[in-house]
Amino acid sequence: MSIVPPGAAGSSSAPAESGVGPLLRGWREQRRVSQLELALRAGSSARHISFVETGRSRPSEEMVLRLAEHLDVPVRERNALLLTAGYAPHYPETPLDDPSMGALREGVERLIQGYEPYPALVVDATYDVLAANRGIAMLLEGVPEHLLVPPLNAMRLTLHPEGLAPRIRNLRAWRDHLLAQMDRQIALRRSKPLRALYEEVAAYPVPDADAEPAGDEEPLGAVPPFALPMRIEHEGRVLSFISSIATFNTPMDVTVAELAVETFLPADPATVKYLHSLAS
Structure with missing residues (x-):
């Protein structure tokens, strides 16, 4: 997926099909969380969440991290969200032998x-x-x-x-x-x-078939x-x-x-x- 910054805040352009907004929407839908519920968790408004998801509003770095945290997005994917939004990664990836x-x-x-x-x-x-x-x-x-x-x-x-x-x-x-x-x-x-x-x-x-089917009875004396x-x-x-x-x-x-x-x-x-x- 190419990295395309979302539209500027207040833009009246058509909803973006790329950028951080659709990615955040995908995570929200996967978590089965409504825009209103996410807004309440993140201290925002459902309207602002909607604008972010459609690309009409460009979220701040802090907002991307806050939404990612409340959506339980994995750390690697949080960096990907930041990059897509036009920000530097927040979490380092240190080799284990460092x-x-x-x-x-x-x-x-x-x-x-x-x-x-x-x-x-x-x-x-x-x-x-x-x-x-x-x-x-x-x-x-x-x-x-x-x-x-x-x-x-x-x-x-x-x-x-x-x-x-x-x-x-x-x-x-x-x-x-x-x-x-x-x-x-x-x-x-x-x-x-x-x-x-x-x-x-x-x-x-x-x-x-298994040598020991899951439905078999336990041997006498087994736990x-x-x-x-x-x-x-x-x-x-x-x-x-x-x-x-x-x-x-x-x-x-x-x-x-x-x-x-x-x-x-x-x-x-x-x-x-x-x-x-x-x-x-």
């Missing part, structure tokens, strides 16, 4: 290492793995080398027919969960690389899952994990905003016992 990120790197690495023996990893906005602990390395045992060439991608490793997919007992259910998660992220971030990754992994072959587990084979055992994803609160940097720490909590006592036996 010296200023040293405390962040150390903190995240200590976090996932402290989670051992349970698996944990850190991914970016396109699910490339930036850090992983020994629990993840254990799950990746036996994966072909060509899938382990950096940058590792969590979605590709999980769903590729030569990756973890053949060992995931409830692959169809877990695949549906992952694709739905990616679909939500695409709607939120509107990322072409993420869309390309989605199309790639969605095209991977999938079995007609019923409290969330959808990933049930995966490892050295003749079936391990069960519940996934949890954590992100940073109120990030002020694009890189930090797109980091996610994913941890895998054992979903049954047998998995807990087995992982601790490996650690000892």
